[in-house]
Amino acid sequence: MKYSQKPRNADNKTDRSVQKQCAVCCRPFSWRKKWERCWEEVRYCSRRCRSQRNRVMDEEK
Structure with missing residues (x-):
């Protein structure tokens, strides 16, 4: 069952x-x-990406 969405301003x-x-x-x-x-x-799309931020910074060095 789908819910109707309210029109956005x-x-x-x-x-x-x-x-x-x-x-x-x-x-x-x-x-x-x-x-x-x-x-x-906000810089990360999810909790998973936020938790992996240190790994990415380590790989760039």
Whole structure:
């Protein structure tokens, strides 16, 4: 069973359509409600990538 989505406001859509690239896996990811207050600080797409951040930094050296 699918739930109907509420129509988004045009102003909110432009802010939320921004994508970033994950610093570990280099995949694009989109804005999420849980990142509403800290979107500027978000660098990783998932917990897994956040936990592997040290491995990637070690490989670059």
